[in-house]
Amino acid sequence: MPVPLYQAKADFFRTLGHPVRIRVLELLRDGPRPVRELLNEIEVEASNLSQQLAVLRRTGLVGAVREGGTVVYSLATPDVVDLLAAARRILTDMITGQGELLAELQAEAAE
Amino acid sequence: MPVPLYQAKADFFRTLGHPVRIRVLELLRDGPRPVRELLNEIEVEASNLSQQLAVLRRTGLVGAVREGGTVVYSLATPDVVDLLAAARRILTDMITGQGELLAELQAEAAE
DNA sequence: TCACAACATGAAGAATTCTTCAATTCAGCA
DNA sequence: TGCTGAATTGAAGAATTCTTCATGTTGTGA
Numbered sequence: 001m002p003v004p005l006y007q008a009k010a011d012f013f014r015t016l017g018h019p020v021r022i023r024v025l026e027l028l029r030d031g032p033r034p035v036r037e038l039l040n041e042i043e044v045e046a047s048n049l050s051q052q053l054a055v056l057r058r059t060g061l062v063g064a065v066r067e068g069g070t071v072v073y074s075l076a077t078p079d080v081v082d083l084l085a086a087a088r089r090i091l092t093d094m095i096t097g098q099g100e101l102l103a104e105l106q107a108e109a110a111e
Numbered sequence: 112m113p114v115p116l117y118q119a120k121a122d123f124f125r126t127l128g129h130p131v132r133i134r135v136l137e138l139l140r141d142g143p144r145p146v147r148e149l150l151n152e153i154e155v156e157a158s159n160l161s162q163q164l165a166v167l168r169r170t171g172l173v174g175a176v177r178e179g180g181t182v183v184y185s186l187a188t189p190d191v192v193d194l195l196a197a198a199r200r201i202l203t204d205m206i207t208g209q210g211e212l213l214a215e216l217q218a219e220a221a222e
Numbered sequence: 223t224c225a226c227a228a229c230a231t232g233a234a235g236a237a238t239t240c241t242t243c244a245a246t247t248c249a250g251c252a
Numbered sequence: 253t254g255c256t257g258a259a260t261t262g263a264a265g266a267a268t269t270c271t272t273c274a275t276g277t278t279g280t281g282a
Contacts, residue, residue, distance in 0.1 A: 007130050013125070013133070013198065014124070014125065014128030016128075017121050017122070017124040017127075018125075018239090019121040022124070023117050047241090047244095047261085048242075049259090050261080051241080052240095061205075069250065071260090077205070083197040086196075087120060087124065090123070090194060093188045129269090146228075158271090162231090162271080177229095180227070182230090224281105224282085226279105229276100229279105231277090232274090233275105237268105237270070239266105239269085241267090242265090242266100245262080247260075248259085249256100252253105252256100
């Protein structure tokens with residue numbers, strides 16, 4: 001089995017391994033959004049958000065287009081939604097019985 | 112929206128962000144395996160593999176039982192399979208047209 | 223009981239990733 | 253032209269994660 005393939009998969013998951021990046025992907029699930037809006041909903045410095053958006057762009061998970069004064073981001077593929085859903089299923093399984101996060105995960109699944 | 116939830120999701124993806132750990136999960140997809148066998152198929156030092164297995168155990172993605180002289184690992188939940196499949200779909204989309212890894216991903220999907 | 227094989231653990235230096243700050247680009251407008 | 257707001261970029265130190273090595277544990281068989 002080829003090594004670069006595992007490396008590519010690992011790299012891919014690693015780009016998801018950051019709370020701000022996860023948050024961005026979940027916000028983009030509902031459609032394209034300008035940076036300003038993302039910034040509104042995620043409490044983080046503008047330059048930090050830009051850094052994380054750059055990571056997502058490099059990986060190819062999101063795309064950006066400039067519209068006048070603002071930049072609008074969107075998901076590169078709707079498959080991201082499936083991935084996040086699969087992750088939630090596992091997290092739900094794993095956390096079951098350990099309280100705290102469980103209720104939140106379930107509430108979200110019911111949206 | 113609660114912060115710890117995004118943190119939990121990010122942590123989860125980060126545990127998948129390592130080639131050896133990905134490899135292990137994919138091998139366990141086909142059923143439980145003793146460490147010795149995993150070691151056979153993954154070219155890595157024994158202690159390194161142990162470290163990565165420990166990460167997977169801590170996260171709760173895999174479980175381990177001792178059977179005599181050997182330790183047998185298995186997936187904690189079959190949902191992991193869905194997750195890896197969703198990841199492959201996205202990778203396939205993303206890499207399409209840039210050669211190299213694409214053929215491998217597709218060959219694997221056809222297994 | 224000794225010795226050996228199979229795994230796990232602790233710890234330290236190397237490598238990677240994060241956060242933050244200063245500087246920069248680009249568009250729209252006075 | 254000169255500002256200002258929106259967003260990005262580069263760089264440096266802080267923090268986290270990897271790899272490796274030495275040591276420890278557990279079971280088996282002589």
